[in-house]
Amino acid sequence: MPDVKYWLGFNLVNGVGPAKVQALLDYFGSLAAAWQATELQLAQIGFDRRTIKNLQETRTAVDLDRAWEQVQAAGLHLLTWESPDYPAYLKEIPAPPPLLYVQGELQEVDQWAVAVVGTRRLTSYGRQVTQDIVSGLVHHNITIVSGLARGIDAVAHKTAVEMGGRTIAVLGSGLDTIYPTEHRQLAHSIAQGHGALISEYGLGVQPEAKNFPPRNRIISGLSLGVLVVEAAERSGALITANFAAEQNRDVFAVPGNINSPASRGPNQLIQQGARLVTGVEDILEELNIHMVAEHTAVQMALPETAEEIALYAHLSSQPVHIDDLSRASGLPTGMVSSTLTIMELKGMVRQVGGMNYILCREPDPVYEVKE
Template identity: 60%
Template sequence: MTDRRYWIGFNLVRGIGPAKVRALLDHFGDLGAAWGASHAELQAAGLDRRALESLEAARTRIDLDAALASVERAGAQALCWDDAAYPRRLREIANPPPMLYVRGDLRDADDWAVAMVGTRRATSYGREVARELAATLAAAGVTVVSGLARGIDAAAHVAALEAGGRTIAVLGSGVDKVYPPEHEALAERVIAGGALISDYPLGTPPESANFPPRNRIISGLALGVIIVEAGEESGALITADFAAEQGREVFAVPGNIINRNSRGPNRLIQQGAKLVLSADDVLEELNLKMV
């Protein structure tokens, strides 16, 4: 049986990411053995000096039982790679996060998911399109994945819930640190009708550096990603890049060529993204008509 304490412990160690966790598992067989290994044994497993120093310092300060208890007090689950509930689509990507913190619940039906992202400074057109697409997808039984941000993300989550569907929000902070703060009530609705997910430890603040890596989880959970509105420097385009790398379909909603928010999607379409005029375009492309 998986001892989640050690997975949480390694999640709290700076400098030990998915590739190193995989190497430790391959070498030791389980993370409990890796946690208790000697300096020489960890070196033999391939840890570099910085990772070794970080791990050895962490082992002296981290109380594994207390760390697990804090997850439970937060009303969260800690899901590991080998858990049956770990999202199947996400497990398929290169170097998936070893562990996810989840508030709410994940279901097998969430394998049939589509992500929708875009600018925080959405126009009325962008919000209306996001709502229409998300509501139709949710009504068709598709889980809508986004990032709980202002603008397009929030519109997608709300519309999916109002259509009676499921939605998943992936955070760039701990699942106990909802961002932006004004979306606390929305986060509770998402928990009731889906899940909040993060691979960042509890208590992690929403620092700007956290969001680009978070985007690979958004795309990894989904069969495809829809970009509704995004400027040329928008983080939504990072999600599109991850989707392409992961073999996911990239969709984009066309917009006014003189509106900055349309430059990202229009450029993606020019580069080969699937043009979206309705949710049916997405459902048909992904063979989700019968979900």
């Protein structure tokens, strides 16, 4: 993408986040044009003096061609909002990261992802439950998303790798600064054939505490749902669960000993309405998906009614929310809902959580709606 170095440039400017990037795109049409913006133009679209100064200093200090070469030399590639491979679910969340640094490979199958998160101080119970559930998810070709932290995160990633599955690690630092350092080999294994490492932070950015809550919104944003295995009452895992709820994603929690500090977080989530999980089937049922063991192909039914034809035109392999389908087709939400139910029974569409739908075109693996 010709403009990618300008996305990289704005990513390096302190104070320029998703809202300001969107304002720049709305005003200038591209970040290449925005990179040349005058102080007056920036003020007109709401940039404060400090951010304007930061941008001016970055433009003076940073050689964008050199910065882009450094990214390539590190073995990374960049995804922006304009990239066709930018994760579809992540793009739906409020304030998605404008730029993602990626090491490894993201695949279309990664849209079928569940985040598994929890405490760094896991118990033997938490370890066993994580291994059991992640193994079950991987068996059903579900990608595991987590944060590469000690404890539950590490067990989730390691189990996925050992099972030959896919896993995505989202970092709160630059991808050249693996944290904790003892997980460098795990990170290498993930990037070399088992998934991808992702960060919205540039090279050299250290794992500061302020980086982790924003990181957690990406973990939930990449996923159909978030499973909290063990967590204290105040923990990053609960922040991730809260983001999931705000993003209209499913929240799952593993019940535990009421006297165990590690189970207070999940037990609290269950009291607040999270789905209680005692096995992988609880997650698959809630997400309304089940992999057909035989991997047999289904013939794609064709739309018949006017309503089916109208909705079919706006569906693809990328998830679309029912409200967006209603707006795009001009059909009332109630009619859209009932029509989608019929199309689902015919095997034409599939609900993938959060009232999002896709066309059932993939011949392998094949999923079916559970009755």
